[in-house]
Amino acid sequence: MTLEPALGGMAQTDQDRCDPLLRAGNTNCGGCGMSVGLNLLSHALETRKIQMVIPACCGIVTAGPYPWSAYGAPVVASTFASAAAVATGLACAARINGDPTRVICWAGDGGTYDIGMATLSAAAERNEDILYICYDNEIYGNTGGQRSSATPLGARTSTTPRGKTQQKKDILAIMAAHRIPYAASLSLGHPEDAMRKMNKALDMTGFRFLHILAPCPTGWKSEPAEGIELVRNAVQSGLYPILEIEDGIRYTLNIEPSMSDEDLQNYFEKQGRFRKENYDLAVIRKHIDEHWQLIRSRIR
Amino acid sequence: MSMELLSANHAAATATILAGEANRDARGFGCGVYPITPQTECIEKLCRHEFTKGEVVRVESEHSAMAVCMGFVLSGARSFTASASNGLAYMVENVYNVALYRVPMVMMAANRTLGPPWNIWVDHGDALLLRDSGWIQFFCEDNQEVLDTTLLAYRLAEDHRILLPVLVNQDAFVLSHTMMQTDVPDQALVDAFLPDLDLPHRITDVPVTIGGLDFPHETEVHRRQHAEAMDRVPDVLAECEDAFEDIFGRRLPGPIVPYRMEDAEMCLISMGTTASTVREVVDREREKGRRVGSLRLRMFRPFPIAPMQQALAQCTRIGVLDRNISLGLGGITWPEIMATVPRDALVQNYMIGLGGGDIRPQDIQGIVDDLWKREQSESPKIVEVG
Ligand SMILES: Cc1ncc(C[n+]2csc(CCOP(=O)(O)OP(=O)(O)O)c2C)c(N)n1
Ligand code: SF4
Numbered sequence: 251m252t253l254e255p256a257l258g259g260m261a262q263t264d265q266d267r268c269d270p271l272l273r274a275g276n277t278n279c280g281g282c283g284m285s286v287g288l289n290l291l292s293h294a295l296e297t298r299k300i301q302m303v304i305p306a307c308c309g310i311v312t313a314g315p316y317p318w319s320a321y322g323a324p325v326v327a328s329t330f331a332s333a334a335a336v337a338t339g340l341a342c343a344a345r346i347n348g349d350p351t352r353v354i355c356w357a358g359d360g361g362t363y364d365i366g367m368a369t370l371s372a373a374a375e376r377n378e379d380i381l382y383i384c385y386d387n388e389i390y391g392n393t394g395g396q397r398s399s400a401t402p403l404g405a406r407t408s409t410t411p412r413g414k415t416q417q418k419k420d421i422l423a424i425m426a427a428h429r430i431p432y433a434a435s436l437s438l439g440h441p442e443d444a445m446r447k448m449n450k451a452l453d454m455t456g457f458r459f460l461h462i463l464a465p466c467p468t469g470w471k472s473e474p475a476e477g478i479e480l481v482r483n484a485v486q487s488g489l490y491p492i493l494e495i496e497d498g499i500r501y502t503l504n505i506e507p508s509m510s511d512e513d514l515q516n517y518f519e520k521q522g523r524f525r526k527e528n529y530d531l532a533v534i535r536k537h538i539d540e541h542w543q544l545i546r547s548r549i550r
Numbered sequence: 551m552s553m554e555l556l557s558a559n560h561a562a563a564t565a566t567i568l569a570g571e572a573n574r575d576a577r578g579f580g581c582g583v584y585p586i587t588p589q590t591e592c593i594e595k596l597c598r599h600e601f602t603k604g605e606v607v608r609v610e611s612e613h614s615a616m617a618v619c620m621g622f623v624l625s626g627a628r629s630f631t632a633s634a635s636n637g638l639a640y641m642v643e644n645v646y647n648v649a650l651y652r653v654p655m656v657m658m659a660a661n662r663t664l665g666p667p668w669n670i671w672v673d674h675g676d677a678l679l680l681r682d683s684g685w686i687q688f689f690c691e692d693n694q695e696v697l698d699t700t701l702l703a704y705r706l707a708e709d710h711r712i713l714l715p716v717l718v719n720q721d722a723f724v725l726s727h728t729m730m731q732t733d734v735p736d737q738a739l740v741d742a743f744l745p746d747l748d749l750p751h752r753i754t755d756v757p758v759t760i761g762g763l764d765f766p767h768e769t770e771v772h773r774r775q776h777a778e779a780m781d782r783v784p785d786v787l788a789e790c791e792d793a794f795e796d797i798f799g800r801r802l803p804g805p806i807v808p809y810r811m812e813d814a815e816m817c818l819i820s821m822g823t824t825a826s827t828v829r830e831v832v833d834r835e836r837e838k839g840r841r842v843g844s845l846r847l848r849m850f851r852p853f854p855i856a857p858m859q860q861a862l863a864q865c866t867r868i869g870v871l872d873r874n875i876s877l878g879l880g881g882i883t884w885p886e887i888m889a890t891v892p893r894d895a896l897v898q899n900y901m902i903g904l905g906g907g908d909i910r911p912q913d914i915q916g917i918v919d920d921l922w923k924r925e926q927s928e929s930p931k932i933v934e935v936g
Contacts, residue, residue: 322757335618341621342618343580346578346580346604347626
């Protein structure tokens, strides 16, 4: 069955309605960016068979309580740091048995940038046949909103009440440095590009990493309906570069941002986690420009 | 069968290779491994073997080693890992995870003192750290027992009435690095002994979530089911021992290993290789006409309460030898054993050989002499063997 995603992937198809990856009854907050990411993945999967590994994070609570599961695919809940290791076992077992299953990790920024970093790095270095997707809500959502190393400069969290004083890690560069076949960032506000990347990543073998900036109205103290607009602001302002990196060396820029200060301002002002006294847009603009200089030097 | 000169590390690896190959027509074998003295030779041997259908993943930590094993088993493959000391401590979270997901796998621990300060010698405290993790635990006394128990462990773990992981312990260096004549069975016999792994909750295409949220009521039921599986171990173990004897022609010792206990007034209880030295002293005492016996606790979890009670029924003086310490209490096996001794027996706890000190016959003799002349017990004693 060929399924053309309607409206660039954002509208439901027959397949979504009969067998979605994210089922009704899931526990996600309204306006959760992670839900949008799962729906996109659902479109991208079409008839592919998958097994998912989800560590401790909002994404495992999504499933709801035993014996129900709000996921339309088999899921193993791993310990917080272990998603890429459990997935290694599943993926190797699938390979030695010739199963067509694709093994996908679906993890928050805490399980990716922080506690799971060593596990993730090792699985990437071994080039395990895993698609690792990090939905990055820039916070420990499940435990009520503490800082992670993905929390951006200036953001207030329950453990950075005066705003975070460090910048977030450049996770895409870290993953690219492992020389994995594919690493890409994707925007929930640009579903065609996002779907193309998901499809590409699903069809490749070896370790693939996708990064999704995932608005979290609960933690960002933003309007649930405005999440996608915020992602577009982040992309257009240059804050969230959308690119793909093959084998750690071939960089492709997928969206040329306008670098607009208006988008930047909107992004900060529309989120309650940012307060004027905790950030300086001029400093943030400088960081963005420095980051882009680096990216552009690598594209060449 | 062939006789080979094997260290206990290699005995565990040899058994695992045989068990892994025995699953070649099913979902194969796979494991995550990470080195730590004194078990490293075990995983190195696994890394040298080319499995017919299998994969040994060289991971970056024990925590991940256990997680990789879990992935393999949930996909239907047979699995194994080995560790010790700080490696086991680092792994703990996933050790619990594996048991609570009812993942039947086998781990070997070459019991070593937990650091710091760094000490690579034998102490059972590392495995006992996992006391409440829901794993079945055996402590072995020689290399043949390590090989045989490892094979037995797969059959026990994978039995549908059990579905629990098994930890097979061996004393650091005393066994791990000591070569002994070991009877290695042919693959065909192991194939006959170990049916293909058939995991009822194997991950396939069915959309279930293994290990999501569990509310208190469901957790109570899951814990009860886990406890009931533990309760079934003695009977299933006896069946496995019978099958083992039928196929390999030798019998493994049961959960407890009594020696000259028939009429013993005094009994020394120990685990692992300490028991070999105890038996030597028991013989000397018997020559002097003293009714002394030895009891080795081979299966630590589930704790063999009834067999212990039976074996100790006529004892009036009992020495509990712990090669471990629960700081602030005493030996770890002591309070458990206290629950199985006759009410009016004199029971004294001795912590001996902590940090791997060589336990010699004269050290055990000192305990026997102390126990004979005692009028009452006192708080747990550390016996320094230097
Ligand atoms: C070893 C361990 N430490 C701490 C926790 C508590 N914990 C559960 S989820 C979580 C944060 C998850 O954050 P993230 O990965 O960013 O995902 P999110 O909840 O935001 O979706 C923490 C700290 C845990 N489950 N395990
Ligand atoms: S807390 Fe944030 S990430 Fe978690 S479910 Fe709610 S909106 Fe989604």
